[in-house]
Amino acid sequence: MKTHFIAIGGSAMHNLAIALKDKGYQVTGSDDAIFEPSKSRLDHKGILPTEMGWFPEKITADIDAVILGMHAHQDNPELARAKELGLKIYSYPEFLYEQSKNKTRVVIAGSHGKTTITSMILHVLNFHQKDVDFMVGAQLEGFDCMVKLTQDNDFMVLEGDEYLSSPIDLRSKFLLYQPNIALMSGIAWDHINVFKTFDDYIEQFRKFVASITAGGVLVYNEEDAEVVKVVEAAENYFRKIPYKTPEYEISNGKVYLKTEMGDVPLSVFGAHNLLNMEGARHICRQLGIMDEDFYEAIMSFKGASKRLEKVEREDKGTLYKDFAHAPSKVKATVKAFQEQFKKEKKYGFLELHTYSSLNPVFLEQYDHAMDGLDEAIVFYSEDALKIKRMEPISPEFIKEKFKNDKLRVFTNAEDLHAYWETLDKTDGVFLMMSSGNFGGLDLSK
Template sequence: MKTHFIAIGGSAMHNLAIALKDKGYQVTGSDDAIFEPSKSRLEKRGLLPQQMGWDPSKITQDLDAVILGMHAHADNPELAKAKELGLKIYSYPEFLYEQSKSKTRVVIGGSHGKTTITSMILHVLHFHGKEVDFMVGAQLEGFDVMVKLSEDNDFMVLEGDEYLSSTLDPRSKFLLYQPNIALISGIAWDHINVFKTFDDYIEQFRKFVATITPGGVLVYNEEDEEVVKVVNASENYFRKIPYRTPEYEMIDGKVNLITDLGNIPLSIFGKHNLLNLEGAKHICQQLGIMEEEFYEAIMSFTGASKRLEKINRVDGGILYKDFAHAPSKVKATVGAFKEQFPQQKKYAFLELHTYSSLNPEFLGQYKDCLEGVEEAVVFYSEEALKIKRMEAISPEMIKTAFNNSKIRVFTHVEDLHQYWKTLDKKEGAFLMMSSGNFGSLDLTK
């Protein structure tokens, strides 16, 4: 099969391209810019375009599929050529469904926790030598790629994103997978550039539940009020399995699950991660993993990349990096950090740079998110606001929205980096939250 990727350099797209090449497909691609780690990974496999930019001559009649990335615009010249030739054009999730429609599809959805839950499931299955196809949004220890496709495996485990599929397809990605087994971890308003109201956002989850195949299974977080409403309002036929935070205790600074099999020591921490773990356990049981087998494997799970990831500093200081940027994620991550390091002076840094987090109307969602730490820092770039053509935000607006007048607010990279240099990193515990990189701040020094 011959495929071409329009915008091959994306985080998800380049992994799918690699997976298809590993499966034996002929793969080509284009992009206007490709950054690391996508660039090196594509180059290693002979998939890196020789030149950047769009080239309609790459779109030929013998292509079996054209896969369209999310950041390719509607007026893309390669897309126009593909339409002109009448080629089959797939969005990323649409193509994943085509690759898995003969398999049992397991889709992990939710505003938060879905990457971690998917990662936990794959870790446990890998530990016990159970082969499955998968797509996950973070690099995992023991896995070379984030997408795997095969002819033989019976199951496909998919992280289900509620964001749009492509410039041609405004449906949420997870609406295309038609799960046999699904999970919803939680619902908290996000992506306000697309979903203008909270109800618009919740509607995507109502539709997601409606896509579960008849007689399927839905595992859901019964501690989340919005999730429960969506599940109770559903009219299609499937089995419902609720889960909640398991019992645990702290022993010598480590989280221990309290189970019928005895105490299970873990390498992760935070109530939200224990809730994620419980959801992952119920999914694994649907895939034939016994409870005892799950606990045996999960003890060695250290977390998904950039999800409360411990950074090894040269001075031995305590520093964790987390992908958290949406309010619900920030609140859960800060809560976990406070519980794990009750004695240390705690520093919480948050970078705002997504469309939602920089929207003045949305800022109020962050109220009290940084409470309970000794030093709270918020960074956003005034220059980024200008580039995005967004309304100006003042430090006073940040302090009001977060309900915290003591927050340090930085709007220029140079000022943030200068403040960072003044801190004794061995003095306390540092939590760095961002889907960016704090203006290329080196967290190891």
Template sequence: MNTHFIAIGGSAMHNLAIALKDKGYQVTGSDDAIFEPSKSRLEKKGILPQEMGWFPEKITSDIDAVILGMHAHQDNPELAKAKELGLKIYSYPEFLYEQSKTKTRVVIAGSHGKTTITSMILHVLNFHQKDVDYMVGAQLEGFDCMVKLTQDNDFMVLEGDEYLSSPIDLRSKFLLYQPNIALMSGIAWDHINVFKTFDDYIEQFRRFVASITPGGVLVYNEEDAEVVKVVETAENYFRKIPYKTPEYEINNGQVYLKTEMGDIPLSVFGAHNLLNLEGARHICHTLGIMDEDFYDAIMSFKGASKRLEKVEREDKGILYKDFAHAPSKVKAAVKAFCEQFKNEKKYGFLELHTYSSLNPVFLEQYDHAMDGLEEAIVFYSEDALKIKRMDPISPDLIKEKFKNENLKVFTNAEELHAYWETLDKTNGVFLMMSSGNFGGLDLTK
């Protein structure tokens, strides 16, 4: 099969391109900018574009599938040529469905926790040498690529994202997968630039539940009121399996899961991760993994990349980084950190740089998000606001919305870095929350 990727350099797109190359497909692609690690990984497979830019002449009638990434625009010249030739144009999720429509599809959805839950499931299956196809949004230990596609596997595990599918397909990604087995971890308003109201956002999850195949299975978090409402009002037929936070305890910094088989030591911490683990256990059970085998495998799960991930520092200071930027994720990460490190001085740094997180209306969602930390710091770039053509935000407004008078607010990266240099990294514990890099801050030094 001859495939061409428009915007091949994206995190998800380049992994799909690699998976298709490994499957034996002919793969080409274009992009106007490709960064690491995508660049090196594509180069290693021999599918890195020779030059950056868009080249309509690459689009020829012998291409079987054009795969369009979100980074491209509606007026992309390669997209225009593909339309002119009448080629089949797929969004990323649409193509994944085409690759998995004869398989049992397991889709993990939710505003938070979906990457970790998907990662836990794949870790357990890999531990027991159960081969499945998959797509996950984080690099996992023991996995070379975030996407795997085969001819023979019976199951495909998909991380289901509620964001838009492509510039010309404005459906939420997870609406294209039609799951046989699904999980919903939680609903907390996100992507305000696309879903203008909370009800608009919830509607995507209503549609997701409605897309479960007849007689399918939905594993859902019964502790989330919004999830429960969506499940209870669903009109289609599927089997419902609720889950909740399991019993656990912390002894000398070690988390133990309380089970009928005894106390199970874990390599992750935080109530939200224990909740994620319980959801993963139920999904694994539907895939034929017994509890004893699940616990045997999950003990060695160390977390998904950038999800409460410990950073090895030169000075041996204790520092964790987390992808958290949405309010619900920040609150969960801070709560877990404070519970795990009760006796240490706790520093929490949060970078706001997404469209939603910099929107004054959405900032209300961050109320008390940094409570429990001895030192709480929020950073956002005034330059980022200008680039996004957004109005300036005052530090006082940030403090007001976070409902935290002791919050330190930085709007200049150099000033943030100078403050960072004054801190003794071996006297206290540090939680760094961002989907960016705090203006180039090196967390290892």
């Protein structure tokens, strides 16, 4: 099969390209900019474009599938040529469904926790040498690629994202998967640039539940009121399995899960991670993994990349980085950090740089998000606001919305870096929350 990727360099797109190359497909692609690690990984597989830009002449009549990434625009010249030739054009999730429509599809959805839950499931399956196809949104220990596609596997585990599918397909990605088995971890308003009201956002989850195949299974977080409302309002037929935070204790800095089989020591911490683990356990049950086998495997799970991930430093400082940027994720991560490090001095840094997090209306959602930290720091770039053509935001406005008078607010990277250099990294513990890099901070030094 001959495939061509428009915007091959994206985090998700380049992993799918590699998976198809490994499957034996003929793969080509284009992009106007490709960064690391995508660049090296594509080059290693021999599918890195020789030059950057868009080239309509690459689009030929013998291409079986054109896969369109979100990074491309509607007026992309390669897209126009593909339409002109009448080629089949897929979004990323649409093509994943095409590859898995004859398999049992397991889809993990939710505003928060979906990457971690998917990662936990894959870790357990890998530990017990159960081979499945998959797509996950983070690099995992023991896995070369974030996407795996085969002819023979019976199951495909998919992280289900509610964001848009492509520039020409404005449906939420997870609406294209039609799950046989699904999980919903939580609902908290996100992607305000696309879903202008909370009800618009919740509607995507209503549609997701309606897309579960007849007689399917939904594992859901019964501690989330919005999730419960959506599940109870569903009119289609499927089996409902609720889950909640399991019992656990922290002893000498180590987290122990309380089970019928005794205390299970874990390598991760935080109530939200324990809740995610319980959801993963129920999904693994559906895949034939008994609880005893689940606990045996989960003890060695160290977390998904950038999800309360410990950073190895040149000094003896204790520092964790987390992808958290949406309010619900920040609150859960800060709470976990407080619980784990009760005696230490706690520093928390948060970078606001997504469209939603810099929107004055959405900033209301961050109330008390950084409470309980000894030092709480928020950074956002005034330049980023200009690039996004958004109105200026004052540090005082940020403090007001976070409802935290002690909050330190930095609006340019140089001042933030200067403050960072004044801190003794071995005096206390540090939590760095961002989907960016704080204007270029090297957290390992």
